[in-house]
Ligand SMILES: O=C(O)C[C@H]1C=CC(=O)O1
């Protein structure tokens with residue numbers, strides 16, 4: 542039986558300023574959910590977002606208050622070992638709030654996995670891989686610093702896929718920045734860009750033509766999320782793959798995006814999708830339609846990253862890899878044993894549930910009071 546649901550905010554400085562077209566992050570606010578059950582088992586989930594309300598339509602504070610006030614009372618007293626029944630209840634009466642629902646579903650699955658003695662990847666159908674390729678985002682805002690940072694990552698064998706955040710400057714400046722990095726790092730690495738919706742269709746035509754000619758591998762969400770027709774036109778016009786990110790808000794949006802042939806790659810994110818099961822459905826729709834998969838992040842800490850890793854390990858095609866580097870962007874660890882990154886890959890935890898242990902002393906020192 543579900544006995545208590547606690548929401549925790551923790552502000553953690555980032556290792557450097559992280560500049561997106563929609564926000565400059567100096568710190569990240571983790572939104573964590575802890576569900577305690579009468580059998581003594583507890584589960585953890587995460588609903589972290591980017592830049593307050595700069596990126597998504599739920600803020601850390603709104604997620605906390607909506608879980609505390611509206612979602613937790615629906616679940617208290619329910620049997621904890623039927624995650625689907627718990628989530629059906631929540632999804633029936635709570636509109637929107639996909640991030641909050643994701644944290645709740647993750648915590649229930651973590652608890653259920655521990656109860657059954659199996660990893661969350663087993664609850665999601667079973668893993669097809671034990672390690673996931675991990676991209677790093679170069680977003681210092683400075684071309685030379687980005688090149689030095691990428692070289693250090695290659696040297697440490699941490700990342701060889703780099704995603705560049707663009708869209709805050711002019712198209713010409715951004716193209717110059719990206720192609721300088723591509724030239725410095727050479728062809729052994731994959732260079733991709735994320736415009737975070739900053740371009741008009743005309744700017745996108747200009748920018749993508751130059752990026753495609755320069756050998757860039759992937760263009761992520763160049764135009765606004767509502768403009769799927771424009772994304773579809775860009776997909777037809779260019780051979781470099783277009784990836785939908787902000788446009789993807791769960792299975793129904795996946796269905797309409799594949800219907801419109803809007804993108805050839807989907808960035809699957811558990812929070813944007815409204816949870817692990819809806820994210821799995823969105824990925825299935827993509828796969829059925831021949832759309833390739835990429836494992837996305839909302840720059841979550843260790844809990845959301847581990848949950849995402851369990852889901853992505855079940856994907857058959859993961860041809861574009863993942864960007865599950867969130868914990869590496871943070872200056873503080875909240876786990877007893879950190880997630881393992883080695884040889885350009887994140888190792889998917891193998892223990893029951895999420896296979897991680899939150900260190901309560903560390904978290905207590907960081908949590909917002
Ligand atoms: O993909 C996004 O838009 C969000 C996020 C993922 C990596 C990163 O640096 O920002």
Ligand SMILES: [Mn+2]
Nearest residue numbers: 735761762786
């Ligand atoms: Mn993106």
